[in-house]
Amino acid sequence: MDLSRFRYQIAIEDAVLFDLRERLGRTRWPSTPQGEPWAYGTSRDYMQRVVTHWRERYDWRAWEARFNRFEQYRIPLGDMALKVHVLIERGSGAHPTPIVLTHGWPGSIAELLELIEPLAHPERFGGDINDAFTVVVPSIPGYGFSDAPPSPMSP
Numbered sequence: 001m002d003l004s005r006f007r008y009q010i011a012i013e014d015a016v017l018f019d020l021r022e023r024l025g026r027t028r029w030p031s032t033p034q035g036e037p038w039a040y041g042t043s044r045d046y047m048q049r050v051v052t053h054w055r056e057r058y059d060w061r062a063w064e065a066r067f068n069r070f071e072q073y074r075i076p077l078g079d080m081a082l083k084v085h086v087l088i089e090r091g092s093g094a095h096p097t098p099i100v101l102t103h104g105w106p107g108s109i110a111e112l113l114e115l116i117e118p119l120a121h122p123e124r125f126g127g128d129i130n131d132a133f134t135v136v137v138p139s140i141p142g143y144g145f146s147d148a149p150p151s152p153m154s155p
Contacts (some may be wrong), residue, residue: 003075005139006073006074006075006076006083007073008031008072008073008074008085009068009072009147010067010068010072010120010145011064012060012064017060020054021054022053023048024055026050028053029044030044030046032037032044036065039089049062063083064112067087067109068096069111070116070137071087071088071090072085072086072087072088072123073086074086074145074146081145082141082146082147082150084138084139084140084141084146085109085134085138085145085146086136086138086139087109087121087135087137088134088135088136088137089116089117089119089120089121089134090120090121090125090134091120091121091134091135092120092121092122092123092132093129093132096132096133097134098136099119099130099131100135100137100138101119101132101135101136101137102140103139103140103143104133105140106143107143108143109137109139109144112137115135116135116137119132120132120133120134120135141153
């Protein structure tokens with residue numbers, strides 16, 4: 001299958017990131033309930049620290065660059081209109097074995113980024129080039145840059 005027509009690169013517009021920061025800055029915080037911390041859900045203090053991190057310290061462009069180092073595609077799934085985002089790192093050597101790494105729920109392909117190059121290019125990490133894999137890392141439907149399914153899906 002020729003994948004070239006499904007080629008993809010992450011490129012979030014600055015306006016989208018600005019809008020996110022602005023909306024996070026307008027969060028209306030509930031009062032803190034009485035009782036044990038976390039007894040009624042997420043601690044407000046904790047959630048405020050999370051929001052501050054996303055507004056002021058999270059570097060989306062650095063993560064975007066990490067993802068964009070790899071070949072990426074949005075490939076149609078079966079006969080559905082659903083497209084799945086996939087990272088592919090073609091392995092070194094003459095005959096790298098294909099391997100699919102999938103993240104769990106909840107999760108994302110970000111959890112797997114550090115595994116891709118050692119599996120695809122073991123010779124760069126002190127291993128044998130003959131042990132290389134072509135690494136395929138899909139975002140499960142509804143996560144990352146994969147489309148959400150119109151209804152629940154089975155494995």
